Amino acid sequence: MSKALIIDDEQQMRRLLRMLLESRGYEVCEANEGQHGLQEAAFHRPDVVLLDLGLPGLGGLEVLRRLREWSDVPVLILSVRDQEATKVQALEIGADDYVTKPFGSAELLARLNVIQRRRGPRHTPEIIAGPLKVDLLHHEAQIADEVLKLTPTEFALLKVLTEHAGRIVTQNQIVKQVWAGQSSDPSEGLRVHINHLRKKLGDRGIRIVNEPGIGYRLEAE
Amino acid sequence: MSKALIIDDEQQMRRLLRMLLESRGYEVCEANEGQHGLQEAAFHRPDVVLLDLGLPGLGGLEVLRRLREWSDVPVLILSVRDQEATKVQALEIGADDYVTKPFGSAELLARLNVIQRRRGPRHTPEIIAGPLKVDLLHHEAQIADEVLKLTPTEFALLKVLTEHAGRIVTQNQIVKQVWAGQSSDPSEGLRVHINHLRKKLGDRGIRIVNEPGIGYRLEAE
DNA sequence: ACAGAGCGTTAAAAAAGTGTGAAGTCTTTA
DNA sequence: TAAAGACTTCACACTTTTTTAACGCTCTGT
Numbered sequence: 001m002s003k004a005l006i007i008d009d010e011q012q013m014r015r016l017l018r019m020l021l022e023s024r025g026y027e028v029c030e031a032n033e034g035q036h037g038l039q040e041a042a043f044h045r046p047d048v049v050l051l052d053l054g055l056p057g058l059g060g061l062e063v064l065r066r067l068r069e070w071s072d073v074p075v076l077i078l079s080v081r082d083q084e085a086t087k088v089q090a091l092e093i094g095a096d097d098y099v100t101k102p103f104g105s106a107e108l109l110a111r112l113n114v115i116q117r118r119r120g121p122r123h124t125p126e127i128i129a130g131p132l133k134v135d136l137l138h139h140e141a142q143i144a145d146e147v148l149k150l151t152p153t154e155f156a157l158l159k160v161l162t163e164h165a166g167r168i169v170t171q172n173q174i175v176k177q178v179w180a181g182q183s184s185d186p187s188e189g190l191r192v193h194i195n196h197l198r199k200k201l202g203d204r205g206i207r208i209v210n211e212p213g214i215g216y217r218l219e220a221e
Numbered sequence: 222m223s224k225a226l227i228i229d230d231e232q233q234m235r236r237l238l239r240m241l242l243e244s245r246g247y248e249v250c251e252a253n254e255g256q257h258g259l260q261e262a263a264f265h266r267p268d269v270v271l272l273d274l275g276l277p278g279l280g281g282l283e284v285l286r287r288l289r290e291w292s293d294v295p296v297l298i299l300s301v302r303d304q305e306a307t308k309v310q311a312l313e314i315g316a317d318d319y320v321t322k323p324f325g326s327a328e329l330l331a332r333l334n335v336i337q338r339r340r341g342p343r344h345t346p347e348i349i350a351g352p353l354k355v356d357l358l359h360h361e362a363q364i365a366d367e368v369l370k371l372t373p374t375e376f377a378l379l380k381v382l383t384e385h386a387g388r389i390v391t392q393n394q395i396v397k398q399v400w401a402g403q404s405s406d407p408s409e410g411l412r413v414h415i416n417h418l419r420k421k422l423g424d425r426g427i428r429i430v431n432e433p434g435i436g437y438r439l440e441a442e
Numbered sequence: 443a444c445a446g447a448g449c450g451t452t453a454a455a456a457a458a459g460t461g462t463g464a465a466g467t468c469t470t471t472a
Numbered sequence: 473t474a475a476a477g478a479c480t481t482c483a484c485a486c487t488t489t490t491t492t493a494a495c496g497c498t499c500t501g502t
Contacts, residue, residue, distance in 0.1 A: 045266060045268075047293070084384075085357075087346045088346055088358050091346070091358055136331065151477080151478055154478095164359070167361065168359050168361055169359075170360055185480095186479090186480080188482085189481075191459095191462085192479085192481090194461085210459090210461090210488095211360075212459060212487080213372060213458080213488085213489070214360050214376075372488080372489055373489080373490095374490070375489095409492075409493085410491055412448090412450065412451085413491080414490085415449095416450060433448060433449075433498095434448070
């Protein structure tokens with residue numbers, strides 16, 4: 001049986017969710033504002049968190065950020081329409097998925113199942129894009145079985161880019177992932193590390209493309 | 222801080238694992254046989270389980286099977302060589318990964334991190350109008366799965382129009398959204414950007430219609 | 443038909459963003 | 473404490489984007 005934590009300021013919404021979840025065998029606890037939600041999360045160790053973005057006081061994003069400092073619990077965001085930008089931020093910080101109010105009960109339960117199901121096809125602890133292999137286990141990157149000698153920052157950078165290979169990763173996303181929890185301002189230095197990484201990648205079928213004003217994209221041939 | 226449960230009959234192995242895990246900030250509990258392990262799992266609700274396959278009495282596979290009846294906790298299998306068939310069975314039942322004894326501490330910790338961090342697939346927030354898809358997370362726009370190469374301003378412009386697809390968006394609204402927080406006066410330049418955008422959209426079922434004196438409207442066929 | 447307003451289009455100037463080398467600072471290691 | 477490595481900062485050339493400006497078109501009302 002799974003424990004679910006609901007963080008939402010509207011009582012009606014909490015009651016609805018509680019009924020829904022309990023009918024599916026969840027054990028449910030609630031919080032009506034952010035600070036309380038964090039305490040509940042720490043105390044009850046829920047298996048999944050349903051977090052409303054539009055919280056008064058400590059906002060939903062801030063709650064998520066603090067939660068992610070010590071917990072990897074799956075988080076499903078509840079948002080209203082016209083919060084696109086905030087939803088994007090939430091996913092960047094580390095939310096797992098979101099539903100838009102009003103939502104159907106079937107959709108909610110389905111998404112809960114998805115983010116909770118950590119089993120299923122075993123994925124190897126490596127990320128592959130064309131001839132590039134990023135081995136998270138051994139902290140090692142290879143192109144065509146040739147090991148790249150990377151610094152920690154370069155490895156983290158390559159990891160983020162490879163996770164989203166073929167798609168744009170914004171500079172904000174990169175900075176958040178690579179310099180997570182650090183105070184320095186790498187907005188300038190990002191260019192330098194990209195430069196170093198490109199040199200080490202060489203001309204071997206992997207290249208990092210810049211999307212001016214947006215971010216970078218890793219392309220494999 | 223994560224809780225780990227060790228289920229192994231060899232005391233030496235349990236001690237080794239406990240030291241390793243505690244040095245990395247885990248809270249550790251142990252069980253020396255299967256039945257006891259299941260009780261511990263139910264009581265302590267660990268965040269990860271390290272399960273020895275070669276348990277006396279209730280075998281490792283049986284423990285895993287019963288555990289999976291009510292819990293999705295990540296399980297790392299500890300096996301000795303020459304248990305390939307059993308390892309495969311374990312993965313089929315729902316184990317997340319395995320290490321083969323003897324194993325290095327770095328490898329064990331890395332695999333623990335991986336299986337704990339594993340999440341379900343995310344769906345990205347996107348706006349859709351006919352064949353047009355605007356992906357806010359990746360800052361990408363597609364028409365019929367063909368990616369458009371847009372500048373930041375063009376993307377923001379297309380986003381606003383697509384959000385209100387089929388309806389008129391006044392020039393004031395557009396300027397406020399796209400040039401939010403900027404001091405420049407784009408009232409003239411808006412025409413230029415509309416022009417650029419139209420060229421990139423081409424003739425693929427999406428067009429931007431002008432409503433003279435009012436604003437623009439995005440039409441999808 | 444004409445004047446004026448709004449719009450589409452093009453080109454060039456201005457601004458913003460990027461690549462790159464090198465020097466400087468910090469941290470780790472012996 | 474010194475040396476090595478990694479990260480950051482800085483300067484400057486270069487590229488892309490954005491803004492500005494100019495001109496011709498269409499539409500509308502007189």
